[in-house]
Amino acid sequence: MPMDAHEIEDLIRQALPDAQVTIEDMRGDGDHYAALVVSSAFKGKTRVQQHKMVFDALGGRMGGALHALSLQTAVPS
């Protein structure tokens, strides 16, 4: 079940309002995305914790509707 890139971005921004979200539709099929999320909320968190924050923002869609979202997180420099 494909998901729109804007929808992904909106969900992430709702949870992490300062986030800069860059989403790439890897195959142009609305199903394989790569997302880069940069947020100050990640400061002091491990990478696992940072990814979990994004998964939480996606409200259980990760691994379900979003089975192929490649994720990279970072703190603003």
Added chain:
Amino acid sequence: MSDDAVFSRIRQEIEETPVVLFMKGTPMFPQCGFSAAVVQVLSNLGVKFKGIDVLSDPSLREGIKRFTNWPTLPQLYVKGEFVGGCDIVREMAANGELDQLLKDKGVTAGAA
């Protein structure tokens, strides 16, 4: 199988073996690109690891997600500790963090 039973099996696996990869398919025949990518990373580093095929056991496939509180596979454990999924492992391999983590944990890599 109940969560308790699955969780104790998982706990046993990650305590018994220094590097465990819960994956779709086997290291020889990964059934998913993300699992294949992590197998590749570990092989490149010359790390000995145990691949556990969750596709052969539906209770394990769902149980490992709840155990780690992580929604996707593969999942890499080193010395009983969750390291990450495919993206994190790839990123850590690229910037040398994975190599360092394995050294810190006393996991010796063979010649890569």
